[in-house]
Amino acid sequence: MRSGPNPRPLQFTYVHNNFARKPCGMLASDQKMNANGLSATSKQVLAMRDAVFAEWESQVRRLIKDARHILHPTLLNTLPVFYDNIAEALTPNHPRSNATSNNDIAAAHGDERARMTSYEPEQIVHEYQLFRDAFSQVADEQGVTLTRAEWGIVNSSIDSAVRESIRKFTSMHDSFRHKMAASLSHDMRNPLSVIVSAAHVLSLGANPDRTPLIATRILDNGKRLATMIEELLDALSFNRGEKLPLNLSEFDVQDLARTVCRDTSVGDDAECAVVGASVVGYWCEDSLRRALENLVVNGIKYGDGNGVQIKIDEAHGRMLLSVHNSGNPIAPEHHGQIFEYLWREGGAKDKRGWGMGLPFVKSVAESHGGSVAVDSSPAGGTTFLIDIPVDCRPFVETD
The missing domain is CATH 3.30.565.10 (Histidine kinase-like ATPase, C-terminal domain)
Structure with a gap:
């Protein structure tokens, strides 16, 4: 399986092909500490978490072009939390009816995809489809049997997550594009004004001695305007939000x-x-x-x-x-x-x-x-x- 290894490994052990790492408890977004109180099916689903993500990552890197060189932590981002939310929802009478109930973890996934990757919306849909396939495949391999109602919870969780992720992904890109377009459009007025004014002076028959200076001013501001347009096009094609300076x-x-x-x-x-x-x-x-x-x-x-x-x-x-x-x-x-x-x-x-x-x-x-x-x-x-x-x-x- 291809992966983007961490270039500076720390004190934890992580091997992509067998998902070896420090053991962890429940990762659900409600801060549940362990599987106590969950149904037998929920516990079986939790036990196959790492196998599901190993299969999912393998398929995502193989089938989604823009995922091939994403570092592992970014590729998985909030999905392990979403997975454990599914496990909770599979317990009868649990307050969570599906994995997106009472939380915005799927929206956070779409938000991070917008900020940290060059994904298109259909690639988010595709990775959720691959998640569904990996879940089903590993369940079959490990003999985990879900009822029709339980599969309904899994499927509704994934379908809801797709909608929430895409909604947030789209709004993030739209917001960023509007901000960049407004900002750069405002800044473009300055060099454009200089170009128009200089051209107007030339049209009035400016002193020949001043012509080279005016022409240079037009050329310089034309280059500035061209650079701004390039920046705007880059901003419209990819979004990375403003970040805090970190030490x-x-x-x-x-x-x-x-x-x-x-x-x-x-x-x-x-x-x-x-x-x-x-x-x-x-x-x-x-x-x-x-x-x-x-x-x-x-x-x-x-x-x-x-x-x-x-x-x-x-x-x-x-x-x-x-x-x-x-x-x-x-x-x-x-x-x-x-x-x-x-x-x-x-x-x-x-x-x-x-x-x-x-x-x-x-x-x-x-x-x-x-x-x-x-x-x-x-x-x-x-x-x-x-x-x-x-x-x-x-x-x-x-x-």
Whole structure:
């Protein structure tokens, strides 16, 4: 199987052809720690996760041209979380009716495909089709039998994910194109104005001594305009969002999480707890600290008083850092809006004003080559998930 190996491997073991890595627990977006309480079918599906992704990656790299040279963590991005959401939905009476219920993990997948790849929409559809095929093939090979109703949940999960991913992918490209077009169109007015003015002077019969100077001015601004048009065409054909400047260093994110918990808890250690694995990687410590502080403070502020929990996990070259609180959920129709600057749920007078915090969290995740997602429901509470590569160096632009 072809893959894009990490050029600077860290302290974890990862072998693409057998998916050897540190063991991890549940990766579902609701911060569930293990498979306790899930049905026998759900547990069987969880057990075949790595085999499904090994088969899926092999087929995606073989059949989707633009996927062949994508590094492994970017290729999988949020899909392992989506997979475990499917497993949860297969348990009867679980609050999650399918993998996209109460969360925007599929939208995060489309968002990251728009920012990190040169995919076209049909390639996103194709990779979900290959995911369905890999799931079915591995289930057959491992003797995992699903009922008609259970296959209905798997298929509805994939179909819903396709729609949400494409919707977000398209909106990301449209938004970027509009911004770039507006910006460059404005900037183009300056050289165009100079060209028109200079040509007008020439048409009036300018002093012959000034003709070379005017002609040079027309030529220089014509070149500037041509460069801007090239930039605009590049922007219209591919989108990479604005990124924060990052200072990458190697550290254990568990140490960072414990520090944030200690610093944000006011007189009560129970306000914040850290669970999960020790994961060492390359990230920007300052920006990740600020993002985590925002999530923890919001969790304490808007939760029901039972504190927040930070969970750390690692899967397929990705670090999953989530913050969970119980209490009133965020309405599904607001899952995308909460990451917009200065958006407030219920209007400006509502106390639940996220302000700059969540947009900054989103910017931190995207600048590290990853995504942020939210899972919120009355039964499960609210979980924000930062899903980024363990080693961000290949995904971060440096001077």
